[in-house]
Amino acid sequence: MTIDPHAGEPIETAGAPAAAAEAAVVLLHGRGDSPAGILRLVDEVYHHGVCYVAPAAAGRVWYPGGFTDPVDERRSAYLESAFGQVAAALSIAREAGVDREQTVLAGFSQGAAVAAEFATRRPARYGGLAVLAGGLLGQTATLTAREGTLDGSPASCGVGHEDPHVSPAHVEATGELLDAMGATVTVETYPELGHAIGDGEVAALDQLVAAVAGEGSPGPRR
Numbered sequence: 001m002t003i004d005p006h007a008g009e010p011i012e013t014a015g016a017p018a019a020a021a022e023a024a025v026v027l028l029h030g031r032g033d034s035p036a037g038i039l040r041l042v043d044e045v046y047h048h049g050v051c052y053v054a055p056a057a058a059g060r061v062w063y064p065g066g067f068t069d070p071v072d073e074r075r076s077a078y079l080e081s082a083f084g085q086v087a088a089a090l091s092i093a094r095e096a097g098v099d100r101e102q103t104v105l106a107g108f109s110q111g112a113a114v115a116a117e118f119a120t121r122r123p124a125r126y127g128g129l130a131v132l133a134g135g136l137l138g139q140t141a142t143l144t145a146r147e148g149t150l151d152g153s154p155a156s157c158g159v160g161h162e163d164p165h166v167s168p169a170h171v172e173a174t175g176e177l178l179d180a181m182g183a184t185v186t187v188e189t190y191p192e193l194g195h196a197i198g199d200g201e202v203a204a205l206d207q208l209v210a211a212v213a214g215e216g217s218p219g220p221r222r
Helices: 035-045 073-095 110-121 168-180 199-212
Strands: 011-015 023-028 050-055 103-108 128-132 154-160 184-190
Touching: 011 035, 011 073, 023 035, 023 073, 023 110, 023 199, 035 050, 035 199, 050 073, 073 103, 073 110, 103 110, 103 199, 110 128, 110 168, 128 168, 128 199, 154 168, 154 199, 168 184, 184 199
Parallel strands: 023 050, 023 103, 103 128, 128 154, 154 184
Antiparallel strands: 011 050
């Protein structure tokens, strides 16, 4: 039986209407959150002409298990279903005339894992990738580059030093894999920050959004 738990879940939008959109941000919420919750970030990273698109996970959970658990058949099925939601969000941006090069993929916690997994399994030139308090799935030591190139996509990976769910070493390994696939990567560990989106991560995401909005350039190469 095919597992597709996220099929038909809603997708919410904020910011510029389709007729005025010149850039887009796909925002993926964490475990236990919702599109409405992650869209609160828009207040911090709002830019004129940017459409913010937030898909929902069924039951507010994108996949079972933790970051370093093996990606078995069941987890893979949940991921593929999550990718369907990301693809639907990208389609909303594309229908508004915004291509992937002007679209930032951003996620927190489980949403960060989905964003990173989507980008590396469907590599292309994205407007940006923000991996907030999360990373690729699987054992840290087994993370290896995948086929294809991210073609210079700017990527920001951030994690709190006190995060109980994902380690700085795992986020660093995620950044190294993204770099090996051709992304321009910045990795930051924030002291005294737990499993949360801190000011530094907000600033890094804002910089990515500003760049696709034509108001700045992404940060320095890692």
